[in-house]
Amino acid sequence: MNPSTIHALARPEVSPLPAYNAGLSSDAVRARYGVAEVARLASNENPFGASPAVGRALAGLASQLNHYPDANSTALRRAIAGRVGAEPGQIVIGNGSEDILQMLCLALLSPGDRVLTQRPGFGLHEIFPRMMNAEVQALALTPALEFDLDAWCEALARGPKIAMIANPSNPVGCLFDAAAFERLLAATPAGTLLVIDEAYVEYARLAPGFPDALAALRRQPRPWIVLRTFSKGWGLAGLRVGYGIASDAALVQLLDRVRTPFNVNHAAQTAALAAWGDEPFMDHAVAQTVQMRAALEAQLHALALPGLRVAPSAANFLFIDLGRPNGPVHEALLARGIIVKPWKEPGFEHFIRVSVGTPDENRRFLCALREILGATP
Ligand SMILES: *Cc1c(COP(=O)(O)O)cnc(C)c1O
Numbered sequence: 001m002n003p004s005t006i007h008a009l010a011r012p013e014v015s016p017l018p019a020y021n022a023g024l025s026s027d028a029v030r031a032r033y034g035v036a037e038v039a040r041l042a043s044n045e046n047p048f049g050a051s052p053a054v055g056r057a058l059a060g061l062a063s064q065l066n067h068y069p070d071a072n073s074t075a076l077r078r079a080i081a082g083r084v085g086a087e088p089g090q091i092v093i094g095n096g097s098e099d100i101l102q103m104l105c106l107a108l109l110s111p112g113d114r115v116l117t118q119r120p121g122f123g124l125h126e127i128f129p130r131m132m133n134a135e136v137q138a139l140a141l142t143p144a145l146e147f148d149l150d151a152w153c154e155a156l157a158r159g160p161k162i163a164m165i166a167n168p169s170n171p172v173g174c175l176f177d178a179a180a181f182e183r184l185l186a187a188t189p190a191g192t193l194l195v196i197d198e199a200y201v202e203y204a205r206l207a208p209g210f211p212d213a214l215a216a217l218r219r220q221p222r223p224w225i226v227l228r229t230f231s232k233g234w235g236l237a238g239l240r241v242g243y244g245i246a247s248d249a250a251l252v253q254l255l256d257r258v259r260t261p262f263n264v265n266h267a268a269q270t271a272a273l274a275a276w277g278d279e280p281f282m283d284h285a286v287a288q289t290v291q292m293r294a295a296l297e298a299q300l301h302a303l304a305l306p307g308l309r310v311a312p313s314a315a316n317f318l319f320i321d322l323g324r325p326n327g328p329v330h331e332a333l334l335a336r337g338i339i340v341k342p343w344k345e346p347g348f349e350h351f352i353r354v355s356v357g358t359p360d361e362n363r364r365f366l367c368a369l370r371e372i373l374g375a376t377p
Contacts, residue, residue, distance in 0.1 A: 035337035048285035051278035089249035097242025174314025177209035202233025
């Protein structure tokens with residue numbers, strides 16, 4: 001069939017949306033480059049995996065797969081509510097926190113509504129609003145690769161319907177500290193929903209100055225939702241579980257109307273509950289990762305390569321300015337079995353984002369980068 005026949009069926013805002021760039025799979029890299037070992041450093045996955053308690057909990061599931069999952073994720077919501085000091089009714093569970101971002105856009109955005117976010121930022125903070133034909137304003141970073149607090153306060157004061165704030169930022173890793181966060185809150189009118197995406201909170205809470213956003217949000221009257229995920233610190237990216245803590249149960253009830261009824265499958269609920277019950281495992285993995293991130297950053301600086309710049313990061317990745325186009329470097333890394341994420345947005349074609357991996361993966365990345373950048377100035 002002629003592709004234009006299909007495109008004529010689409011809502012006009014859908015065809016121009018970019019497809020999410022999930023990068024190459026390990027198998028594709030093995031096949032294309034003939035490498036035996038692949039280091040996956042493009043998706044901010046947790047190289048330590050999930051708690052062994054997760055494997056034990058999942059082992060019993062095979063005999064229950066004929067049953068639908070709990071549509072309300074009751075046990076998981078109760079467990080999360082208990083630890084974060086909320087009511088279960090304030091907790092929403094998603095098929096990844098991406099699912100919750102989509103629910104928010106479906107439930108709240110009409111054509112022309114304004115959404116404020118950051119660029120470069122998390123792609124879905126723009127894509128889902130644009131899917132609803134909302135108007136997206138994306139603020140730029142400062143030249144030092146930090147959030148532009150003044151620009152954020154001014155833009156918030158103009159009252160967007162939703163502000164999507166990733167703290168810390170992905171892909172940069174920069175953060176709004178506690179004082180900056182208070183200024184953001186003070187600048188926001190009462191009718192704006194603050195969406196605080198804390199996908200990396202388990203790492204960032206170890207960074208000096210990282211705000212207790214929940215506590216700060218609870219002290220003020222504006223509506224808000226804090227999004228977190230089991231994909232990063234908890235090591236469960238493959239099962240897709242994220243959660244939101246909302247200011248009001250009424251917001252969760254709105255999201256319930258637009259989500260698919262069984263959006264979180266039984267294995268995902270079971271695994272998340274088991275992981276949640278083994279916080280020390282997560283704490284240990286996160287602490288190791290934060291140490292390795294500092295070491296990797298120091299080693300990158302020690303390479304003393306002209307033009308190389310590393311943005312300070314509070315998360316489990318580093319955003320690196322190579323000082324030259326990222327395409328050939330990305331390709332040369334792939335040829336060595338190392339997958340990183342090259343940035344494609346205008347102004348950032350010299351940057352790659354690399355996730356902190358195992359000690360061996362980090363070593364391989366560093367050696368490869370030295371070889372590639374050293375050999376072809
Ligand atoms: C990884 C990430 C998410 C998505 O997490 P899932 O729970 O896996 O959907 C959301 N926001 C940001 C900023 C992320 O980096």
